[in-house]
Every structure is written in structure tokens, then in C-alpha cells.
Amino acid sequence: MDVRFEGxxxxxxxxxxxxxxxxxxxxxxxxxxxVVALLGRSGSGKTTFAQxxxxxxxxxxxxxxxxxxxxxxxRRLPPDVRRRIGAVLQHPEHQLFEETVGRxxxxxxxxxxxxxxxxxxxxxxxxxxxxxxxxxxxxxxPFRLSxxxxxxxxxxxxxxxxxxxxxxxxxTAxxxxxxRERLIEHLEAVFRRRRPTVxxxxxxxxxxxxxxxxxxxxxAGRLAADVTPAELLRRFEAxxxxxxxxxxxxxxxxxxxxRAPDVWDDPPRTPAALADWLAAxxxxxxxxxxx
Amino acid sequence: xxxxxxxxxxxxxPGDSFLHRSDPxxxxxxxxxxxxxxxxxxxxxxxxxxxxxxxAAIAGSGVSPAYVxxxxxxxxxxxxxxxxxxxFIPRPEPPLFVLGPLSVTAGGLKEAVLVWLRLLLxxxxxxxxxxxxxxxxxxxxxxxxxxxxxxxGVPVDAFGLMLMLALRFIPTLLEALERxxxxxxxxxxxxTSGRLRERIVxxxxxxxxxxxxAFERAEAMALAxxxxxxxxxxxRTSRRRLAFGWRDVVLAATxxxxxxxxxxxxxxxxx
Ligand SMILES: Nc1ncnc2c1ncn2[C@@H]1O[C@H](COP(=O)(O)OP(=O)(O)OP(=O)(O)O)[C@@H](O)[C@H]1O
Ligand SMILES: [Mg+2]
Numbered sequence: 001m002d003v004r005f006e007g008x009x010x011x012x013x014x015x016x017x018x019x020x021x022x023x024x025x026x027x028x029x030x031x032x033x034x035v036v037a038l039l040g041r042s043g044s045g046k047t048t049f050a051q052x053x054x055x056x057x058x059x060x061x062x063x064x065x066x067x068x069x070x071x072x073x074x075r076r077l078p079p080d081v082r083r084r085i086g087a088v089l090q091h092p093e094h095q096l097f098e099e100t101v102g103r104x105x106x107x108x109x110x111x112x113x114x115x116x117x118x119x120x121x122x123x124x125x126x127x128x129x130x131x132x133x134x135x136x137x138x139x140x141x142p143f144r145l146s147x148x149x150x151x152x153x154x155x156x157x158x159x160x161x162x163x164x165x166x167x168x169x170x171x172t173a174x175x176x177x178x179x180r181e182r183l184i185e186h187l188e189a190v191f192r193r194r195r196p197t198v199x200x201x202x203x204x205x206x207x208x209x210x211x212x213x214x215x216x217x218x219x220a221g222r223l224a225a226d227v228t229p230a231e232l233l234r235r236f237e238a239x240x241x242x243x244x245x246x247x248x249x250x251x252x253x254x255x256x257x258x259r260a261p262d263v264w265d266d267p268p269r270t271p272a273a274l275a276d277w278l279a280a281x282x283x284x285x286x287x288x289x290x291x
Numbered sequence: 292x293x294x295x296x297x298x299x300x301x302x303x304x305p306g307d308s309f310l311h312r313s314d315p316x317x318x319x320x321x322x323x324x325x326x327x328x329x330x331x332x333x334x335x336x337x338x339x340x341x342x343x344x345x346x347a348a349i350a351g352s353g354v355s356p357a358y359v360x361x362x363x364x365x366x367x368x369x370x371x372x373x374x375x376x377x378x379f380i381p382r383p384e385p386p387l388f389v390l391g392p393l394s395v396t397a398g399g400l401k402e403a404v405l406v407w408l409r410l411l412l413x414x415x416x417x418x419x420x421x422x423x424x425x426x427x428x429x430x431x432x433x434x435x436x437x438x439x440x441x442x443x444g445v446p447v448d449a450f451g452l453m454l455m456l457a458l459r460f461i462p463t464l465l466e467a468l469e470r471x472x473x474x475x476x477x478x479x480x481x482x483t484s485g486r487l488r489e490r491i492v493x494x495x496x497x498x499x500x501x502x503x504x505a506f507e508r509a510e511a512m513a514l515a516x517x518x519x520x521x522x523x524x525x526x527r528t529s530r531r532r533l534a535f536g537w538r539d540v541v542l543a544a545t546x547x548x549x550x551x552x553x554x555x556x557x558x559x560x561x562x
Contacts, residue, residue: 012296013296013297015357015358015361016297016355016358016361017304017354017355017358018296018297018302018304054477055476056473056476056477079480082476082479082480083479083480084479085479086477086478086479087477087478088477089473089474089477091470094470094471094473094474095474095477096474096500097471097474097475097496097497097499097500098496098499099499107475107478107496108478108479108480111478111480112480143500143503143507157478158477158478161478161479163479
């Protein structure tokens with residue numbers, strides 16, 4: 001599903017004394033099937049942008065076109081378009097509301113009239129795929145899960161109905177390194193297999209570079225840059241003023257780039273890929289390239 | 292679903308207006324007095340006259356009239372449902388008209404309108420009270436007003452704290468409600484989609500998490516109070532000095548006038 005922002009501004013609490021501008025005059029087009037990472041400082045408008053795209057908020061000015069339908073101050077996305085969209089919210093504790101994890105993950109399918117045994121089967125598969133053992137979690141209360149478990153349950157509840165446009169708002173925040181790696185591998189597989197349009201909000205630049213075809217950088221409610229991950233890496237210094245800080249991986253990449261500038265031709269996008277690139281350069285096997 | 296988070300009741304809006312600078316005790320007594328006046332008055336006309344206080348108070352609060360009027364409009368629908376209960380009370384009168392099992396009488400209709408107007412009037416003034424008074428100052432006002440009750444063993448300080456927490460809880464709960472509705476919309480479905488049965492199910496499924504949230508918050512608040520060494524029975528030290536001024540005299544005079552109107556209306560017997 002493609003998404004187009006045309007001069008979109010958003011003010012929370014517009015027309016009240018509590019009004020807070022969050023996004024101003026954003027125009028951008030996102031092709032169906034692309035994975036777009038949203039980066040920027042806290043409060044720069046990433047969540048607002050993502051929620052406008054998902055139809056969870058409506059612009060106070062301009063319009064958002066999703067799958068050919070319009071969302072604006074006057075108009076809401078029609079139900080048939082909304083049904084094809086999913087959003088994993090920034091705070092997973094705000095996303096879960098049923099009495100058991102199983103029912104919660106199955107919520108969207110039930111509301112779409114899927115037969116109960118299929119709902120259960122797919123809910124269990126979705127739980128398993130985010131690394132939650134269905135046997136252990138299906139009957140538990142979602143309100144009594146840890147932060148990381150809640151987050152994964154929330155992701156399962158969205159992926160379960162295979163939305164064509166899906167927003168992930170910091171999906172790996174609060175996960176331990178192992179769970180994070182598993183989740184990212186799972187998301188990579190989902191993105192490859194189903195080709196949804198993805199908006200991926202993150203503060204982890206490594207995740208953005210690894211997953212996205214395109215990076216949108218936000219700064220104080222404006223769209224400050226629209227680049228590919230390769231361009232972001234090449235001109236990293238220029239983007240530091242939007243709050244980006246180099247990760248150890250990016251520092252390693254720059255260290256390599258100082259000696260071997262051709263690494264920038266097609267920069268490796270994960271530490272493993274960088275190791276492979278180096279190993280190939282050194283002409284040896286892959287001894288010691290990976291822990 | 293939009294706008295619940297900016298509902299005025301229980302919210303404070305810093306400012307420098309007439310009402311902001313009035314003493315919290317004067318405002319509390321004023322609201323209390325108006326409540327008495329509103330329920331003393333028995334004619335719709337008299338309650339409408341009392342309602343003139345709303346535009347006056349808006350002007351005296353410096354808050355955008357459009358914002359307050361919109362909030363009153365939203366509340367009017369809910370309060371209307373409460374007020375409609377009056378229509379169901381059987382009355383020994385010939386009905387004006389019959390609506391299914393419901394026979395609407397002139398008296399019932401008048402009572403419903405009266406209840407509706409009274410509650411809206413109190414809602415509007417209450418919202419302006421919280422908008423113009425920081426919660427802590429409001430609590431201090433309540434504690435000071437109720438101080439004499441301490442002598443007969445009433446835990447006045449605890450009540451002040453409770454009132455403040457309860458007031459703070461209204462916007463918190465409304466924000467929570469907004470968030471839960473958003474959580475359902477995040478899965479591509481909400482109240483506006485599906486058949487009637489599905490919509491009702493979706494609406495009901497908001498209630499469980501809202502309660503879960505409320506309890507969780509209450510627990511967290513209790514922990515936070517304990518962590519800061521709060522004991523409900525310990526005497527409070529208030530850093531806030533309250534002092535009456537000319538604004539409070541204006542409030543008192545207005546209240547006296549409102550009470551006089553209400554008393555006269557009641558004495559008249561009402562139309
Ligand atoms: N529900 C809301 N009501 C009022 N203001 C809001 C609301 N949500 C966000 N804002 C404000 O809008 C601006 C943009 O917020 P947004 O949540 O889009 O930022 P963000 O880039 O997602 O930040 P973070 O990285 O901290 O999640 C901020 O100034 C924020 O305070
Ligand atoms: Mg955010």
C-alpha cells in the first residue's frame with residue numbers, strides 16, 4: 001500500500017489552550033512495499049508521522065493519501081482501508097486490552113470474522129514467531145507480562161492479520177539483545193516474504209540501516225532529510241546535527257573506510273556483512289571475523 | 292475519539308486572570324454556593340439567569356471561550372442522558388405525548404431540563420475552577436476551609452490529598468481511554484466499523500483495560516506517596532499562604548446576588 005503526505009501538519013489538541021504543534025508541512029511519497037526507517041531526536045515528530053500514515057491521527061492541515069484513500073481534517077480513512085493497516089504502538093502497554101494474551105493476539109482476526117479454530121491456530125503461530133511460547137503465554141493476562149513480553153505480544157497481535165501497511169514504533173525498545181536479534185530476523189523474513197509497506201521508527205541507527213531501503217530524518221517537526229541507508233552512512237557527519245550518534249558498527253565502518261575508501265561504494269549494512277567484506281579483502285577465510 | 296485528552300475538568304492552565312488570582316477558598320465557596328442556588332431555584336428561567344455566570348466566569352478566566360463552549364457541548368450529551376432519567380419517573384399528570392412505553396409529562400420534561408441545566412452549569416464552573424487553580428493550591432484551599440473539622444477528628448489533610456488525586460485522575464483516565472481506543476484502531480478496527488454487535492463488543496472491550504489501567508495507576512501512586520514518606524495521619528506543612536483580596540469580595544457579592552435570585556424564585560413558587 002503506498003502512502004503520500006501532501007503538505008501535512010499536525011497539532012495535538014488543536015483549537016484548545018493545550019495545543020502542541022508536532023509536525024509541520026511534510027510532503028513525501030512512499031512506494032508500496034518499501035521499508036522506511038524514521039529517525040530523529042525525541043520529540044521530533046516520528047511517532048506523529050507514523051500515526052498519521054496509519055490513520056490513527058488525522059492531519060490538522062494537508063492530507064495523507066493511503067492506498068488511494070484520503071485522510072484529512074475533514075475526512076477519515078474508510079474502514080476497508082483501515083483494515084489493511086496495522087500499527088505497533090510505542091508503548092505496548094497501551095496496545096494490549098483483552099483478558100488473555102491469546103485472545104488479545106486473536107482480536108483483529110475475530111473482528112474480521114475469521115472462524116475461531118483458525119483464529120486460535122494463527123494466534124499461536126504469531127506468538128511463536130515473536131519468540132513467545134504459545135503453551136506458556138496463551139492463557140496469561142497481558143497486563144501481567146514484563147515490558148519485553150508485552151512488546152512482543154503487541155507485535156504478534158498486529159502481524160497476525162498480515163497488514164499491507166504496518167507501522168512499528170520502536171519495536172525493539174526494552175528487549176534483551178537475544179530477543180531483539182530474534183525479532184529483527186523474524187521481521188526481516190516477514191518483510192521479504194509478504195512485502196508490506198513498513199514505517200519503522202527507531203533510535204537505533206544500526207536497525208535502520210539494516211532493515212530499511214530509505215531513511216527519513218525528522219527534526220523539530222520537519223522532514224529534515226530523505227536518504228538511502230548508503231547515503232546516510234557516507235554523509236554521516238552531516239546528519240549528526242539531527243541528533244544521530246555513531247554506533248560502534250558505524251565507527252568500525254569509518255575506521256575501515258579511512259584505509260579502504262571503496263567500502264563506501266556499497267557499504268555493508270550489518271557488522272556481519274562488514275566482517276565478510278573485510279575477510280574478502282584480506283583474501284583469507286573468515287577466521288575470527290565472527291565471535 | 293479525538294480531544295478526550297484535552298477535556299478541561301481536572302486540568303490546570305497557568306495564567307494571570309481574575310479567576311487565577313482569586314483565593315482558592317473563595318472559588319470553592321463560590322462553586323458550593325452556586326450549587327445550592329442552582330438546586331434551590333425551581334424555574335427554568337431562574338436557572339438560565341444563573342447560567343449567565345458561565346460567560347462571565349469564562350471572561351474572568353482568560354480561557355478561550357471556544358474551547359470551554361466545545362467542552363460544554365460534549366458534556367451536554369452525556370449529562371443529557373443523566374437528565375433524561377427524569378422522564379422515566381411516573382407522574383400523576385396527563386402525558387404531553389407518548390413515546391413507546393414512555394409517557395412524557397410537562398412536569399417530567401421540565402424536571403429533565405432543570406437537571407440538565409443545573410449539571411451543565413456546575414460542570415462549566417467546576418471546569419473553570421480547576422483550569423484556573425493548580426491542584427496543590429486547590430487542595431490547600433479545601434484543607435483550610437475544612438480545618439475546623441479537625442477538632443472533631445476528621446482527617447482533613449487526607450481528604451485534601453484525596454480530592455487532589457481524584458481531580459488529577461480525571462484527565463489521566465480520559466487520556467487512558469483515548470489511548471485504548473487508539474490501540475484498537477491500531478489493529479485496523481474500531482467502533483465505527485463492523486456490525487452493531489461487533490461495535491458494542493469493541494466498546495465493551497475498552498472497559499476491562501481501562502479498569503486495569505486505573506488500578507495500576509492507583510497502586511503506582513500509593514507507592515510513590517509512600518516512597519516520599521507520606522503518612523496520611525501526619526500533620527501537613529503547607530508552604531502556601533492564602534490571602535483574600537478584592538477579587539474575593541467580587542465573588543462573594545456575585546454569589547450573594549445568585550443566592551438572592553434563587554431564593555426569590557423558590558419563594559415565588561415557580562411557574
Ligand atoms: N498526545 C499528545 N498530546 C500532545 N502533544 C503530543 C502528543 N504526542 C506527542 N506530542 C508532542 O508532539 C511532538 C512530537 O512528538 P512525537 O511523539 O511525534 O515525537 P517522537 O519523535 O516520536 O519522539 P520519541 O522519540 O520521544 O518517541 C512533541 O513535542 C510531543 O511533546
Ligand atoms: Mg515516538
